[in-house]
Amino acid sequence: MNFYALFAQLLELIVALILAPMLTGWVNQCRAWMQNRSAPPLLQTYYTLSKLFHKDVLLAHNASTLFRAAPYIVFSCMALASAIVPTLSTELIFSPAADAIALVGLFALARIFISLAGMDVGTSFGSLGSRREMFIGFLAEPALLMVFFTASLISHSTSLATIVETLAHKEFAIYPSLAFSGIAFMMVSLAENARVPIDNPTTHLELTMIHEAMILEYSGRHLALIEWASCLKLFAYSCLGIALFFPFGVAQAFDPIALTLASAILVAKLALGGFTLALIETLSAKMRVFRAPEFLGTAFLLAVLAMLVHLLLEAGR
Amino acid sequence: MRDLSTINGLLAVATGWLIIGGLGILFPRRFTLISRVLFPLGAVLGLALACLALTGIAGEVQTIILPLGLPDLPFHLRLDGLSGFFLLLLGAASAGISTYAAGYFRKGGGTAPGLQCLLYHVFLASMAFVMLADDGYAFMVAWETMALTSFFLVTSEHRHAEIRRAGYLYLLVAHVGAVGILLSFGVMAGSAGDYTFDAMREFFHHGAWPTIAFLLAVFGFGAKAGVLPLHIWLPEAHPAAPSPVSAMMSGVMLKTAIYGLMRVTFDLLQAQLWWWGLILLLFGLASAIFGVIFSAIQTDMKRLLAYSSIENIGLILVGFGLAIIFKSFLLPHLAALALTATLYHCLNHAFFKSLLFLCTGSVLHATGERNLGKLGGLIHRMPWVTWLALAGVLASAGLPPLNGFVSEWLLLQSFLFTSGLPHGYLNMLLPVVAAALALIAALAGFAMVKFFGVVFLGQPREEKLAAAHDAGRLERLGLLWLAVGCVALGLLPNLVIMMLDPVTRLLVHSGLSAAASSHGWWLLAPISEDRASYSPAIFFGSIALFMPLVFWLVRRRYHGRMSRVPAWDCGFPLQTSRMQDTAEGFGQPIRRVFSPFFKRTREHPSAFDTQPRYLSIVEDPIWYWLYVPITRIVEFGTRLIAFLQEGRIAVYLLYSFATLIILLVLTRG
Numbered sequence: 001m002n003f004y005a006l007f008a009q010l011l012e013l014i015v016a017l018i019l020a021p022m023l024t025g026w027v028n029q030c031r032a033w034m035q036n037r038s039a040p041p042l043l044q045t046y047y048t049l050s051k052l053f054h055k056d057v058l059l060a061h062n063a064s065t066l067f068r069a070a071p072y073i074v075f076s077c078m079a080l081a082s083a084i085v086p087t088l089s090t091e092l093i094f095s096p097a098a099d100a101i102a103l104v105g106l107f108a109l110a111r112i113f114i115s116l117a118g119m120d121v122g123t124s125f126g127s128l129g130s131r132r133e134m135f136i137g138f139l140a141e142p143a144l145l146m147v148f149f150t151a152s153l154i155s156h157s158t159s160l161a162t163i164v165e166t167l168a169h170k171e172f173a174i175y176p177s178l179a180f181s182g183i184a185f186m187m188v189s190l191a192e193n194a195r196v197p198i199d200n201p202t203t204h205l206e207l208t209m210i211h212e213a214m215i216l217e218y219s220g221r222h223l224a225l226i227e228w229a230s231c232l233k234l235f236a237y238s239c240l241g242i243a244l245f246f247p248f249g250v251a252q253a254f255d256p257i258a259l260t261l262a263s264a265i266l267v268a269k270l271a272l273g274g275f276t277l278a279l280i281e282t283l284s285a286k287m288r289v290f291r292a293p294e295f296l297g298t299a300f301l302l303a304v305l306a307m308l309v310h311l312l313l314e315a316g317r
Numbered sequence: 318m319r320d321l322s323t324i325n326g327l328l329a330v331a332t333g334w335l336i337i338g339g340l341g342i343l344f345p346r347r348f349t350l351i352s353r354v355l356f357p358l359g360a361v362l363g364l365a366l367a368c369l370a371l372t373g374i375a376g377e378v379q380t381i382i383l384p385l386g387l388p389d390l391p392f393h394l395r396l397d398g399l400s401g402f403f404l405l406l407l408g409a410a411s412a413g414i415s416t417y418a419a420g421y422f423r424k425g426g427g428t429a430p431g432l433q434c435l436l437y438h439v440f441l442a443s444m445a446f447v448m449l450a451d452d453g454y455a456f457m458v459a460w461e462t463m464a465l466t467s468f469f470l471v472t473s474e475h476r477h478a479e480i481r482r483a484g485y486l487y488l489l490v491a492h493v494g495a496v497g498i499l500l501s502f503g504v505m506a507g508s509a510g511d512y513t514f515d516a517m518r519e520f521f522h523h524g525a526w527p528t529i530a531f532l533l534a535v536f537g538f539g540a541k542a543g544v545l546p547l548h549i550w551l552p553e554a555h556p557a558a559p560s561p562v563s564a565m566m567s568g569v570m571l572k573t574a575i576y577g578l579m580r581v582t583f584d585l586l587q588a589q590l591w592w593w594g595l596i597l598l599l600f601g602l603a604s605a606i607f608g609v610i611f612s613a614i615q616t617d618m619k620r621l622l623a624y625s626s627i628e629n630i631g632l633i634l635v636g637f638g639l640a641i642i643f644k645s646f647l648l649p650h651l652a653a654l655a656l657t658a659t660l661y662h663c664l665n666h667a668f669f670k671s672l673l674f675l676c677t678g679s680v681l682h683a684t685g686e687r688n689l690g691k692l693g694g695l696i697h698r699m700p701w702v703t704w705l706a707l708a709g710v711l712a713s714a715g716l717p718p719l720n721g722f723v724s725e726w727l728l729l730q731s732f733l734f735t736s737g738l739p740h741g742y743l744n745m746l747l748p749v750v751a752a753a754l755a756l757i758a759a760l761a762g763f764a765m766v767k768f769f770g771v772v773f774l775g776q777p778r779e780e781k782l783a784a785a786h787d788a789g790r791l792e793r794l795g796l797l798w799l800a801v802g803c804v805a806l807g808l809l810p811n812l813v814i815m816m817l818d819p820v821t822r823l824l825v826h827s828g829l830s831a832a833a834s835s836h837g838w839w840l841l842a843p844i845s846e847d848r849a850s851y852s853p854a855i856f857f858g859s860i861a862l863f864m865p866l867v868f869w870l871v872r873r874r875y876h877g878r879m880s881r882v883p884a885w886d887c888g889f890p891l892q893t894s895r896m897q898d899t900a901e902g903f904g905q906p907i908r909r910v911f912s913p914f915f916k917r918t919r920e921h922p923s924a925f926d927t928q929p930r931y932l933s934i935v936e937d938p939i940w941y942w943l944y945v946p947i948t949r950i951v952e953f954g955t956r957l958i959a960f961l962q963e964g965r966i967a968v969y970l971l972y973s974f975a976t977l978i979i980l981l982v983l984t985r986g
Contacts, residue, residue, distance in 0.1 A: 053871065053874070053875045056878040056879065057878065057879040057880075058879075058880060058881075059879055059880070059881050059882070060881075060882065060883065060884035060885070061881050061882070061883060061884070062694070062697075062776055062884065064696045066696065066707075072867055072868055073860070073864060075867055076860045076863040076864045077860065079863060080859055080860060094855065094859070096850040096855075097850075097852040097856055097859075098851060098856055099849050099850060099851055101729055101730075101849075101851075102717055102856065105715070105716055105717040105726075106717060108714070108715075108716055108759070108762055109711075109716045109717060111762075112711070112714060112716065112765075112766055115770070116770055119766075119770035119775050119897075119898070120774045120775065121775070121884050121886075122693065122774070122884075123884050123885075123889075123892060123896070124886065124889070124892070125887055125889075126886070127775065127897050127898035127903070128898060130770065130898075131898055131902065131905075132906075134762065134763045134766050135763070135906040135907075137759060137762065138756070138759035138760050138762065138763045141755065141758070141759040141762075142752060142755035142758075142759055145729075145752075146751075146755065149733065149752075152733055153733065153736060153748070157847055157848050157849060158730065158733065158848070159846075159847060159849055159850060162847050216885060216886065216887060219885075220879075221871050225867070225871070290909065293910050300756075303752075304749060304752050307749070308745065311744070311745050311748065
């Protein structure tokens with residue numbers, strides 16, 4: 001057993017679990033600043049989570065075991081996902097367990113459970129939210145997979161660790177394919193994390209909700225776990241974007257200094273990423289639900305284009 | 318003396334099935350005997366068949382000649398890796414289905430239980446003989462027996478007109494397909510006229526003949542497998558048949574067509590051309606996309622699953638086509654990868670689709686409803702069926718850590734290598750097919766959430782659903798066997814790949830066993846660990862560990878208080894079960910996004926209508942593009958030659974006489 005890998009893995013998991021709510025808090029703060037509102041504190045998400053954990057669960061009469069198990073399943077999936085993405089180090093215990101395709105599968109697993117939970121109580125909004133979530137999901141998932149495919153074709157591997165190592169250590173060269181897939185990835189992440197312009201995380205306006213509509217019936221610790229899982233998902237996607245498109249500074253061998261440095265660099269990159277996200281959310285307006293296929297179709301085509309560009313122009317490299 | 322024990326054992330099992338069928342028809346009234354003894358016995362025989370076939374895959378080729386059939390035309394039987402694998406699939410799936418069927422078939426309308434028992438077991442035995450046959454004659458006899466028995470099983474409820482119609486359609490397509498297979502054998506036998514498969518393997522074909530044989534086989538077997546545009550019987554026959562029969566047809570019988578096509582392509586024809594693979598791949602892709610889109614909009618639960626079967630057959634053909642392409646470009650290791658993915662998916666589909674069809678059977682028994690719009694909330698009434706169906710749904714949606722994901726993963730991995738093909742456009746276009754596969758997988762998830770969510774979750778949409786009861790013991794056992802199969806095939810991919818190694822070695826002369834065995838049972842890395850790896854055991858283990866840990870931590874750190882209240886639903890006060898999404902509602906995004914795929918009839922009332930009526934019918938456009946014109950042409954042709962029909966016997970005798978004379982003149986020289 002490789003102790004360094006175990007240590008790095010645990011560190012990464014703990015960093016993800018702790019930092020994820022702060023990232024959400026940071027995005028909210030930035031957005032409030034940009035919109036000339038007084039901002040909530042950076043730690044607001046932690047306060048909310050703590051409050052929710054203390055509250056009692058109010059469960060609908062019709063709710064089944066699936067409804068009660070789903071928050072735990074979704075949370076575990078997202079924790080595993082953020083543990084798989086190589087952010088601090090590429091030497092991880094879990095990295096052979098799941099490659100890029102399995103990561104997409106993991107996100108899909110979480111999505112399916114949360115959608116089923118949305119349908120479980122049998123309310124009008126719940127099933128509406130589930131339907132829309134699956135709708136966004138089937139449009140976004142192939143685009144995400146195509147982004148990974150381009151990266152795998154460049155690095156001849158679908159293993160995330162190998163992809164990050166290859167991309168971090170190539171001599172600096174501009175890959176047009178990565179530029180295309182970078183844009184595609186950004187569009188997909190906006191959709192998958194229920195962000196403007198596809199969804200609005202702060203809305204409770206009935207007709208526009210997607211993610212919020214699914215989790216309307218949740219309360220107390222269940223809701224806390226789901227909110228935390230959403231934070232983890234945003235964190236995992238941000239880390240993925242960083243790992244694929246800005247992988248500089250990732251620690252590779254056993255080296256505590258490199259690991260510390262990697263953590264500092266990661267925080268800086270996340271802060272910048274969160275700021276960009278807030279900027280995008282401030283500058284764009286929410287779309288109608290049926291504009292989403294156009295948006296995500298564009299992302300899909302960009303990702304496919306990226307792959308073709310790679311095969312046409314960069315195949316020799 | 319060569320060792321023939323395995324093939325003799327397999328023959329004994331098949332004969333055992335025939336005997337069980339015979340006993341069923343001898344005692345047609347003894348319902349307890351049939352359901353409590355004969356069907357479970359058939360399941361045990363299925364298990365025995367699976368075990369024997371497992372030893373047969375890795376073992377030597379065994380052949381025997383049965384002194385049955387016509388004089389001078391005995392049945393040749395042969396067991397090799399390919400037939401062994403498909404027999405394993407048959408045995409393993411039928412063990413679960415027969416156990417379930419023991420509890421499922423009831424007394425009442427339709428075919429009598431004794432006859433049902435006969436047909437069912439002859440159906441099983443004929444499938445075994447299809448896979449064992451080693452000459453064109455035995456193959457066609459078994460194939461036709463399979464088609465006929467399944468036709469009678471589909472029309473069990475023959476008092477309903479639409480079921481008779483569905484059965485007729487099935488029989489028609491099956492026989493059109495059989496003609497294609499027969500002609501293909503004819504081409505392969507060549508001028509020698511020897512219909513044993515050995516002779517076909519040896520016969521050297523010139524020019525375009527192998528291609529013609531291949532295309533005829535694609536047509537013939539494609540009709541059985543439900544490849545676009547010959548799929549039309551599938552969504553009609555599956556809902557019509559009793560659920561164990563649907564499960565058997567979808568899970569196993571469709572695979573006999575895949576078996577036949579593999580036998581012809583890789584075994585009987587000596588060399589493959591790369592564009593054969595492309596043809597299969599494109600047909601497969603079209604079927605998969607079409608199937609999954611249609612399955613997402615269905616409102617009948619068995620029809621939904623039938624379209625999903627079309628999708629899965631499409632995926633299987635995509636992998637098959639890719640294997641042909643790799644093999645023809647002399648990349649045997651990649652061909653083995655693609656073929657492993659294909660065979661793996663055959664096995665997976667047999668398990669999860671049978672499981673889902675059987676679950677619909679339980680729902681049908683408990684509620685009498687097939688329409689998704691009238692179900693709902695069954696998780697409270699039928700917990701066993703619900704949770705076992707969930708396993709099937711997750712597997713069918715291709716989610717880790719269940720089995721559907723492993724084969725999809727392998728298939729996507731093999732597509733990542735297509736950019737290395739030494740062919741101009743192919744290496745550019747095939748990776749794009751992977752994009753389509755990703756879309757198909759995601760849409761399959763949509764369809765499965767719809768299926769599970771609408772049937773089992775939410776509030777009951779009808780009053781009578783409150784009286785629904787869970788499945789009986791034998792039914793549960795059958796479902797459990799298939800669900801455990803889904804999980805085991807998902808968690809132990811390396812064992813399956815090692816088992817598949819002799820099959821791929823036989824067909825494409827390369828296998829993955831070296832890569833599979835070098836990393837231990839828990840890590841799947843078909844090429845190398847750097848290239849790609851997936852470990853379902855760690856994957857599943859970490860989620861399974863993490864979940865109770867989080868549960869325990871939350872309970873310990875905070876509390877476990879909970880109270881039951883009415884649903885919140887944004888404070889909306891009036892909630893009825895009618896306000897949930899129906900199947901139509903859930904499919905609405907698909908109807909909208911993929912509207913060019915459908916033929917739609919809509920009727921919306923005006924705003925001032927006092928008695929508004931909504932109508933929306935979504936149909937398969939292929940009926941109108943292809944089958945209606947064909948019918949018109951046939952009708953036109955029959956009208957042209959109808960004047961020959963005089964109705965007088967003297968005229969008919971004259972026709973016969975004239976034909977005889979002409980034939981004599983023609984054959985004189």
